[in-house]
Amino acid sequence: MLSKITLGLILSAIGMIISLATPLIHIALVSSGVESFLALELTPGFPFHLLLSIGGVPIALVGLFLFRRGIREELSAERMLSMYRESVIQSLENRGLLEREERGVPEETIKPSGAEALRRIRVKSAGLSLICPKCGAETPLGESKCRSCGERFVKSSDPVKACPICGGDLSNAQSLGDDTYVCGNCFSELEIDQQTARRIFT
Secondary structure (H helix, E strand, O other): OOOHHHHHHHHHHHHHHHHHHHHHHHHHHHHOOOOOHHHOEEEOOEEHHHHHHHHHHHHHHHHHHHHHHHHHHHHHHHHHHHHHHHHHHHHHHHOOOEEEEOOOOOEEEEOOOHHHOOOOEEEEEOOOEEEOOOOOOEEEOOOOEOOOOOOEOOEOOOHHHEOOOOOEEHHHOEEEEOOEEEOOOOOOEEEEOHHHHHHHHO
16 A cells, blocks of 8 residues: 555646646647647636646645655654653663663663573664564554554563563574674664573574
């Protein structure tokens, strides 16, 4: 299904083409000595080419309206996801699981304690949505099932293997090398030390 942004651009382009191209085609036909069907007056005083040009204007305006609304909705959704991400990180910090380090760009580091003594994961880049393993659709973080197909997102029962952002099982994470992995559920980029990686992937 086309997004409002794409549909808006298409309608705007169609409206502008109708408004601008119709009189140009009429002029070209008349100048070449061909009787233009666009000169037919469907309404007295309003030739066909003029009606088409006028009709293209509202089409272009509707397209611009859809485009503007689509942009606003995209920005709103991005803002909400960003706020949710910040709330998740804040919650983890309050529970003593995350510690921010000021090194130019804020980073999040898992603080090992108690049963988590062997767990050391640093969040390099937090994902903003969950990817459904069944249909591949995106769903905002925090949802329990896919908004598209209804597939439920399973969280890891082992806290050592749980992604610090989405809670999904990290055993299906993809390695990027240099102790860097990408969560297969929320696509957060994580740095996992070798000792913790052995516990997760074995």
